[in-house]
Amino acid sequence: MRKIVLAAAAAFVLSSPVMAAEEIKPMKRTWTFDGVFGKFDKQQLQRGFQVYKEVCASCHSVQYLAFRNLQDIGYSEDQVKVIAAEYQVQDGPDENGDMFDRPGRASDRIPKPFANEQLARASNGGALPPDLSLMTKAREDGPNYVFSLMMGYTEPPKGFEILPGMSYNTYFPGHQIGMPQQITDDRVTYADGTKASAEQIASDVTAFLHWAAEPKLEVRHATGIRVVLFALLFTVLAFFYKRRLWARLEKH
Numbered sequence: 625m626r627k628i629v630l631a632a633a634a635a636f637v638l639s640s641p642v643m644a645a646e647e648i649k650p651m652k653r654t655w656t657f658d659g660v661f662g663k664f665d666k667q668q669l670q671r672g673f674q675v676y677k678e679v680c681a682s683c684h685s686v687q688y689l690a691f692r693n694l695q696d697i698g699y700s701e702d703q704v705k706v707i708a709a710e711y712q713v714q715d716g717p718d719e720n721g722d723m724f725d726r727p728g729r730a731s732d733r734i735p736k737p738f739a740n741e742q743l744a745r746a747s748n749g750g751a752l753p754p755d756l757s758l759m760t761k762a763r764e765d766g767p768n769y770v771f772s773l774m775m776g777y778t779e780p781p782k783g784f785e786i787l788p789g790m791s792y793n794t795y796f797p798g799h800q801i802g803m804p805q806q807i808t809d810d811r812v813t814y815a816d817g818t819k820a821s822a823e824q825i826a827s828d829v830t831a832f833l834h835w836a837a838e839p840k841l842e843v844r845h846a847t848g849i850r851v852v853l854f855a856l857l858f859t860v861l862a863f864f865y866k867r868r869l870w871a872r873l874e875k876h
């Protein structure tokens with residue numbers, strides 16, 4: 625009997641780290657960019673950019689994006705100039721050796737919210753808001769994960785100790801996250817009049833981040849299709865060529 629109890633206790637102890645590390649799979653969504661024929665919806669990407677700009681940009685950079693890249697999601701050259709000019713960008717040094725701020729230009733990168741990592745951490749209770757430009761590629765099942773993370777804030781289950789300044793999130797590994805809930809219904813008012821439910825906002829910003837991480841997705845898909853078509857055509861040609869060749873051989 626004692627042995628059984630000991631064995632049960634051992635099994636419990638051994639299995640608990642596994643339980644603690646139990647992974648919760650993100651919610652599955654349907655995205656316009658799924659599958660080989662998948663494409664981005666530019667209207668959605670523009671809404672997503674609006675969410676990034678109005679909600680996420682105060683903590684997260686998208687360091688690989690320049691303003692002019694926004695032309696890919698349907699803004700005209702003039703619209704991009706107007707968007708860029710709303711930002712102040714550091715330039716210099718001038719003839720006196722001083723750095724100075726000037727309005728942004730289309731060729732500038734979208735400015736970061738914090739000058740350095742230390743400042744970013746100090747402003748976020750020690751947690752570092754990571755750069756988001758490659759985020760959907762850096763996490764497994766990226767778009768579904770980012771969407772789920774945005775929607776995953778709930779009260780902690782009974783008995784779950786939450787450290788001060790941290791929030792409970794169902795989909796974050798370990799469930800304690802240094803980012804407070806960001807997305808709620810009507811958090812933004814969309815320029816295109818779309819109703820801003822939390823789900824809509826989370827899905828739009830995720831699509832925008834996926835475009836940022838993989839701006840050439842559509843080209844890649846189109847190339848894939850062309851390669852398959854070419855291979856098919858080649859197979860057909862090879863078949864007829866073989867028939868002709870054998871027909872000639874059989875005559876002799």
Ligand code: HEC
Nearest residue numbers: 679680682683748751752753754759770801802803806829
């Ligand atoms: C108030 C600052 C703040 C805002 C605003 C904010 N975040 Fe965060 N975010 C953080 C911090 C801090 C972390 C790091 C959390 C940690 O490591 O515990 C983080 C982490 C993340 C992560 C990475 C999670 C992981 O798996 O490591 C993603 C994705 C993310 N944020 C997306 C967003 C999006 C999208 C928005 C806008 C809708 C946003 N954040 C707005 C502070 C913020």
